Amino acid sequence: MDEVDFYLEDLKSKFRKLKNVGGYDKYYLSYSGGKDSHFLYWFIKEYSYPEFKDIKIVGINTYMEHHEIRDRIMKNSDIVLFPTMKPMEIKEKYGIPCFSKEQDFYIYYYQNALRKGKQPSRTIQEKIDGTYKKGFSGISKKAREYVKSGNAHKITHLCCHYLKKEPARKFEKESGLKPILGIRGGESNLRKRQYRTCFTKDKKFTPIHDLSDDLLDKIIKKYNIEVPKVYEHIERTGCMGCPYGSYKHDTEKELELINDNQRKFVSEYFKESYEVLGIEVKE
Numbered sequence: 001m002d003e004v005d006f007y008l009e010d011l012k013s014k015f016r017k018l019k020n021v022g023g024y025d026k027y028y029l030s031y032s033g034g035k036d037s038h039f040l041y042w043f044i045k046e047y048s049y050p051e052f053k054d055i056k057i058v059g060i061n062t063y064m065e066h067h068e069i070r071d072r073i074m075k076n077s078d079i080v081l082f083p084t085m086k087p088m089e090i091k092e093k094y095g096i097p098c099f100s101k102e103q104d105f106y107i108y109y110y111q112n113a114l115r116k117g118k119q120p121s122r123t124i125q126e127k128i129d130g131t132y133k134k135g136f137s138g139i140s141k142k143a144r145e146y147v148k149s150g151n152a153h154k155i156t157h158l159c160c161h162y163l164k165k166e167p168a169r170k171f172e173k174e175s176g177l178k179p180i181l182g183i184r185g186g187e188s189n190l191r192k193r194q195y196r197t198c199f200t201k202d203k204k205f206t207p208i209h210d211l212s213d214d215l216l217d218k219i220i221k222k223y224n225i226e227v228p229k230v231y232e233h234i235e236r237t238g239c240m241g242c243p244y245g246s247y248k249h250d251t252e253k254e255l256e257l258i259n260d261n262q263r264k265f266v267s268e269y270f271k272e273s274y275e276v277l278g279i280e281v282k283e
């Protein structure tokens with residue numbers, strides 16, 4: 001047995017653990033149409049035991065996906081959820097993503113306190129000042145200078161919350177189901193810290209938290225699992241033009257892959273963040 005099949009056998013035994021936490025029918029696959037959740041889709045539908053096939057596939061149409069990804073969501077999901085807020089409404093009310101999810105979290109609460117004429121909490125202030133001592137010190141020098149200049153636009157981590165997390169949370173409340181998440185710890189330091197075992201405290205199932213890029217690629221190659229063409233150009237994709245891909249220049253590459261209307265929309269939505277990050281939108 002090679003490392004690919006060894007991993008897949010191990011994954012089967014991880015899935016079997018669902019029996020001890022209520023059964024397979026108490027879980028659904030949170031399907032984004034991307035590489036990781038599609039690997040789990042393939043594992044559930046084609047590779048694994050027949051009893052896993054009853055696990056519901058639930059996608060979210062965030063209005064921000066590449067068309068190819070959105071088509072996969074529509075084709076493979078049993079249920080498609082929609083966010084209650086549209087991106088521009090989120091921008092208006094809370095702001096837009098800019099530096100990284102974790103940095104934007106601190107910046108949002110910092111700006112929010114100042115807007116209300118309040119003093120930010122001590123932790124938030126230390127994160128912004130870069131004086132926080134325990135663990136991740138805070139935000140980058142560039143972010144700090146920009147935010148403290150007093151001219152920063154409204155920045156938030158809440159875009160993901162309203163476009164992705166909130167519809168899922170609502171669905172879970174109504175259905176009583178818990179998610180199977182295709183989250184891998186290698187994707188960011190935040191995720192590495194958050195996902196260390198197969199189950200989170202609230203029993204969300206994260207069976208591939210320890211799967212490396214290299215092994216995932218080997219599995220995909222060996223079993224010829226379909227990968228959207230967009231991955232030929234970028235390593236990861238969440239939403240079209242999301243600035244969170246900018247540190248690897250994925251945002252610029254994504255902007256070249258989308259059509260004029262989509263480019264116009266994302267340039268408008270992420271305008272101020274693109275300006276700060278120096279992301280150029282070519283016509």
Ligand code: SF4
Pocket residue numbers: 062064097159160161163164238239240242243244
């Ligand atoms: S990945 Fe980016 S654009 Fe998509 S929901 Fe999250 S913050 Fe918003």
